[in-house]
Amino acid sequence: MAEKNKLSIICMSGDFDKAIAVFTLASGAAAVNYEVNLFFTFWGLNAIKKETGRGFIGKGILARIFNFLLGGRNNLPLSRLNFAGASPGLMTSLMKSRNVATLPELFQASIALGVNFYVCEMAMHVLGLTKDDFIPEVKDVLGVASFLELSKGGQTLFI
């Protein structure tokens, strides 16, 4: 068999719709046998926090307030027409009624297909978080040099 193709995505956005794009590409690519590396940084970290709702997590008062306001995977806002947080739920019902996979389904599919999850060391530090604040599937905490090494020879996207 030929060497595996590779897709690496820098997941910067914490928007609901962009998270859907990330996990659609990740699960779809893994399903056709790509090695997939997701590198979560800044707002993107919200998508892989262990706490899926709002929690005062992190080190330091400011970080704890930030993390509470940002929330987890269940609080991701739509990048347009968010309507104070009502739209992600409406969008999910619309997706279900159209037989399109929802964010939780795409997220679980990515895990089931062995997509690699990585956390940006710098962003994690800024938000006062540790590796334990993220889902157990997170393989490692990385910096730029490690990510470049990991993504070398494949396709890289920034979402």
Place this chain on the structure above:
Amino acid sequence: MSALKLDITQDRCPMTFVKTKLKLEELEPGDTLEILLTTGEPLENLPRTVTEQGYTVLETSLVRENVYKVVITK
């Protein structure tokens, strides 16, 4: 030898590929997997992507309008 079945006619991308991949992982050598899929993206790409992963497509046939049966073996 088992003959597995999968119907992805109601699914959309990427779940068509996700469900196929998860089912293919259950195959032992000599087993077959019969997939029902629709024309368009699944029919155009699924046989190609499974072949690239080392599986063999034994049969592709029209079942009814817009629905094809693809039989794959390991």
